[in-house]
Amino acid sequence: MQLTGKQQRLTIVLLGLILCSIATAMILAALKDSVVYFYSPTNLLEKQTIPERRVRVGGLVKKNEQIYTKTGVVNLFIVTDKKNDITVRFTGILPDLFREGQGVVAEGKIGPNGVFFADEVLAKHDENYMPPEVAETLRRSSKSKTGEPR
């Protein structure tokens, strides 16, 4: 059996379609399981059920000398969207640019006691940059506070 030019094109398109549908199926399955949603502390508190999957929470690092411990291996700090706070527990070394008052994003799971157990903490890279999710969150929470529509 030899494939002529037309049959070649047919083969490519058909094989391509089959591959695409397999890929689509895999993508959908993977997106269902592995996409990480981003919440602000307020979003998380508003949620009735505690999400069991991994999520990201973002906001500013709150100035609070009592809880904030940047030294040692276990770090506790508070992330705020200026409306609600959440305590984050992180084991490891915090990023270089982790500072009070700066935007951070923590990824992990929320525990039954309301403490967020992070296994990854991302801080912004320089003084002119803020993760857009955090910027958006702050903008929203400040808007809803002053009574503007969301």
Add this chain to the structure above:
Amino acid sequence: MIAETGQFTLVLALIVAIVQGTLPLAGSVKNNIRLMALGSTSATSLFLCVLVSFGCLIQAFIVSDFSVFNVAQNSHTQKPLLYKISGVWGNHEGSMLLWVTILTLFGASVAAFGKNLPESLKARVLSIQGLISASFISFILFTSNPFLRLDPAPVEGQGLNPILQDPGLAFHPPFLYIGYVGFSIVFSFAVAALIEGRIDPAWARWVRPWTLAAWCSLTIGIALGSWWAYYELGWGGWWFWDPVENASLIPWLIGTALLHSAIVVEKRDALKSWTILLAILTFSMSLLGTFLVRSGILTSVHTFATDPERGVFILLLLILISGSALILYALRASLILPGGVFSPISREAALIFNNLLLTTGAAVVLLGTLYPLLLDALYGAKVSVGPPFYNATFLPIMAPVLVACVIGSMLRWKRADLAGVLGRLKVATLTALLVVLTIIWATGSGDVLVALALGVSAWIIIGTMVQVSERINLFKFPLSKSLSRARNLPRAFWGMVISHSALGILVIGITISSAWRVEFIKLMKAGDTVSAGGYTLTFAGTLPIVGPNYTGIQGQFRVERNGKEITVLLPEKRSYPAERNRTTEAGILSTISGDLYTVLGEMSENGEWSTRIYFNPMINWIWIGAILMAFGGLISLTDRRLHIRLLEKFSKEANGNAA
């Protein structure tokens, strides 16, 4: 004066680019030789103009001319010279100018090396190249001018983000851009072929060296970028599926497909329409990558300042360049005459299989990259798509590519005998099975996927060696005869052998380093010890250090193996006063069997230091694999068959001189 010269030559370049983009094309339509000949002259002068302009910007950075806004914002007098220069492309405006410099360099090289091209094809290629250059030069002039003045000039500049002050990153963008932009030549050739409505093996032979050069460079660029992320970001990881990384991986995957399908056009005169489409897609993906990075709509560790206006401009360029090429393709693809026929079991068919998988892989990465953006635009939901997604989709799609690459390269053109090939691969199959079983047995059946991945790597490497030994008749003839056969094999074959084996090495590195990595996070005080990967580390305390433009603290880890001290690892925390920024420098002991990776954290109240210690087994195989892969590409590039006409020309000239 420097800035004005740079600005002036850039405006001049725009005019030259417009000339180059129109007149030779008009000449090719009217069959006017003189207009067509303008292509080469203008391509060379365009390159010179842009080069002068780029040189001016570099000069402004070297002499720290802070009256130039861009220099003031990105440089500092106390920065070492290397980073003053690499700071030129460490920011948006400068990196776009580098992009255009490379773009015009490629145009000029077509003019210089393309003496054997038919006059009309060359004129068309150079014209399209000129149009692309014109669009990007106007992008620079209208939205991102690097030569803006600042009056009065500040005494000191704002400095370059210290994590970008690194030798790995100094060379990463140039290589990456040579890769991205190199594909523009292939794109221009494809569009020119569509305009002419003719594509033949000769076309593929002209295109192949450019594809290879761009692909090699992109491979090196991606490898450098991941190496930089590995040792500079201090997370011990080397690939984060970050949007910017994905933006370079997508053109690489499609470029790899193009590299293989161009062989089919060259050898068998088949798959022509598909190859043209891939050529257009590869450069379109490079443009898309540029758009994603430059518009800043996707955030990542690498993104520079965000500016939707620039995003709109690049989006328009994307529509203009890729859109018109694709419309042309839709209109003219039917003119391309079908070529050689082949059966479903043949090397052609195997290459189609490889192409489709690579393209699907690229599509999956693209979707994963854009999914957060899509969801945000449509529903306002914030999500991130991380490694689990890619592990579940991209890896299964790539696995068949690994298995097929050995079989495919052993199948014959036109019609092949699959069972025969599998028979010839007995040794490889048995070795692979042995590897899988040994690993399952040794690790107690826990790591089936790891065992399979290592088995596949063994299969690729041994299978490729089987091919070599068949081609040189190893063990069948005396060794000397085999060796002389090896010398006479085409370079393209050796390139394939090196690149395919390198793929095996890469997979081994990826698998072992991610499966068997050891990690400790520990509070340590002077005298504490930790063991990892067969080494014993003793924390000896910290010392203050002073660098050229930073101060910091250095931790000291004495590393011992079998009771003998091997080295002292010195991870640092640096603080850059000019940039008001801090970085972490990992202390790394790098060996072929694995890296010992130490990071210094913070000091606690009672004087202990938090430290992070990794042992990353065989991680260097990743970069060795990637570099070898690019090296294989370079070997192919030197294949005689691609240069035969050039050589003829040189020998003719040499003869002429002798006479």
Add this chain to the structure above:
Amino acid sequence: MRNAVIIPICTLLSLVGIFGLYLWQIGTGQKSLNHLPSTLINKPAPRFNLPPINRGGKGFSTKMLRGNVSLVNIWASWCIPCRVEHPYLMKLAQDGFSIYGINYKDDPKNANTFLKVLGNPYRAVGADHSGLTSIDWGVYGYPETFIVDSNGYIRYRHVGPLSETDLSNTIQPILKRLEN
């Protein structure tokens, strides 16, 4: 099969559609990548007392904000956008508005040279060496400018350098409205 050639065009169009939509949302302000209104608006200015940037000079404290409408500008000599907006601050000062500066994490020597060369629009400048006062003001980047009314309440926040249009469209109208 002929029609398969339009698949790539459709893909490109949908991609462009998504990007266009997203950029449009950013452009019209529905989505924001970096603009942030302050949560401090209509709240009293945070309390602080900062030392001067030059020895013997006047510092800057909360109580100085009482009594008249003023602008509080957070700046640094290393900050290039601050340089860009400086002429507009000079213009506002010449028009008689009272402007105060918070000098963020700066070398006092550089800060003084900056003011000597470019002119000093400030009634007083406080040196925020630790950066903590700026955090209290909720500052994310540099420069930022706040408008404070005569009772010491924050009424407006501007992120990034001021421009000619900002001056005529927002800053001056707000200042005039508050003064009356």
